[in-house]
Amino acid sequence: MSLLTHLLVCLFGMGSWVSINGLWVELPLIVPQIPEGWYLPSYLSVIIQMANVGPLFVTLMHHFRPGTLNETAVIYVIISLGTASSFLLGFFWNETVVVAGVPRSVALLVLTLxxxxxDCTSSVTFLPFMMRLRPQYLTTYYIGEGVSGLLPALVALIQGVGVVQCINSTQSLNHTLNSSNSSLTFDLQAQYQPANFSVEVFFFFLSAMMLVCLLAFLLLNYHPAVAREHPSSQYTSRVKEKSQKDRKWVEQKPMMDPYRPENQKRRSSFGTGAYSWMQVFYIFAILAxxxxxxxxxLPSVQSYSCMPYGANAYHLSATMAAVSNPLACFIAQFLPVRSLLLMAALTVIGTGVGAYVMGMAVLSPCPLLVNDTSGGVIIVLAWIVFVLTLSYVKVMIGVILRDEGHAALVWCGAVVQLGSLLGAVTMFPVVSVYSFFSSGDPCNTKCP
Incomplete structure (x- = not known):
């Protein structure tokens, strides 16, 4: 395999969600300077779900008019649009327009749309494009997709986004003009430190990352070294021979993989027919x-689950969670286990750990072990295990569906967006409308 192709695929995958991920990590610097304030995350959640009309259109076109949509042209358009929008945000993110007598950040909201x-449309276009390269590069694409969350987080960390310093504040009680004595109470107050560089510079950085993605896509289409990595007849025959050997082994281990023997009839009309419709539903249900x-x-309650343990626990959990995603993809590159049983086990483990995280968010501002150092260590480890296990599951499902053909990867992207949509729709009223969760103070923990 070509190291150049691996690098280009990684940079290509990086452009899938780098813009929206970057916007989220920059919120602590954006929110104080716009009229929407901390209602902005709620608006962003709605806007992102509105944008699912893009993948819906692409999926329907593939289903009802197969071959009509030029996939490569669509990718060029959306990457160029993402580059231009990120660049324009650097100039207009804090510009306001009076709408119905109230100032609104129209430019920010429109460009975010x-x-x-x-980013949403990339799920149903980038993945199917990977059918043009050998299967081994799909895992590299997922590594790049993980980097799309890690890189903005690291840059924001260097920028100093959300860094809190606890300072002493003195309050005077029962103070009178005729008395020289006063009752004083001392408390810690959270003070956010100024950033090392501006929001404008950060958005220009995001635009540069999208431009890198565009250049990587150009080279994936036209570089001669990449052309040699397209599946050839010789390569396909080797893969088929290896697959047959794998399937003979799997027949002896029926719980490991549902590959059908060579002389067995197709189990369904989905893809190669290796999976029954029940197994296909199972795979897509886990993916969603x-x-x-x-x-x-879980991302919608990350601050509630971590902030009571202190600002360091919150930032460490966010950073390590971002690292865990590409790490899981890297592990999958060398341990591509396709066992449906293992997939279920990892999903149960990840969900169980996620339930602990959700429980701590519900108990905020007084979660378990809030006054103990071990509480912060456990919540950070919980976020790492949660992201690591479920990210590995997502990569393995992508690898499985890649073998089922182009249409399977289109549906893979559509289900990814559907799952994200259902999760956002579920959490939006709970977090933003009914305010079910209570924030913890990173400097003052007043719990029994």
Whole structure:
């Protein structure tokens, strides 16, 4: 395999969600300077779900008019749109327009809609494009997709986003003009430190990352070294021979994989027919669930689950969770286990750990072990295990569906977006409308 192709595929995958991920990590610096304030995350959640009209259109076109949509042209358009929108945000993110007598950040919201449309549509275009390369590169693509969340988080960390310093504040009680004595109480107050560089520079960085993605896609289409990595007849015959050997082994281990023997009839009309419709439903159900909880449900309560343990626990959990995603993809590159049984086990483990995280968010601002150092260590480890296990599951499902053909990868992207949509729709009223969760103070923990 070509190292250049691996690098280009990674950079290509990086452009899938780098813009929206970057926007989320920059919120602590954006929110104080716009009229929407901390209602902005709620608006962003709605806007991102509105942008799912993009993948819906692509999926329906593939289903009802197969071959009509030029996939390569669509990718060029959405990457170019993402590059331009990120660049324009650097100039207009804090510009306001009076709407119905109230100032609104119209430019920010409209450009965010464009970015969300780009990233959501990438799920049903980038993945099917990977059918043009050998299967081994699909895992590299997922590594790049993980980097799309890690890289903005690291840059924001360097920028100093959300860094809190606890300072002493003195309050005077029962103070009178005729008395020289006063009752003083001392408390710690959270003070956010100024950033090392501006929001504008950060958005220009995101635009540069999208431009890198565009250049990587150009080279994937036209570089001669990449052309040699397209599946050839010789390569296909080797893969088929190896697959037959694997299937003979699997026949002896029926719980490991549902590959059908060579002389067995197709189990369904889905893809190669290796999976029954019940197994296909099972795979897509796990895919939808994994994306719902990792992309929407748990991220919406991350601050509630971590902030009571302190600002360091919150930032460490966010950073390590971002690292865990590409790490899981890297592990999958060398341990591509396709066992449906293992997939179920990892999903149960990840969901169980996620339930602990959700429980701590519900108990905020006084979760378990809030006054103990071990509480912060456990919540950070919980986030790492949660992201690591379910990210591995998502990669393995992508690898399985890649073998089932182009249409299977289109549906893979559609289910990814559907799961994320259901998770966001579920959590939006709970978090933003009914305010079910209570924030913890990173400097003052007043719990028994």
């Amino acid at each position: 464009f970015l969300a449309a780009v 669930w994994a994306n719902a909880v990792t992309n929407a449900v």
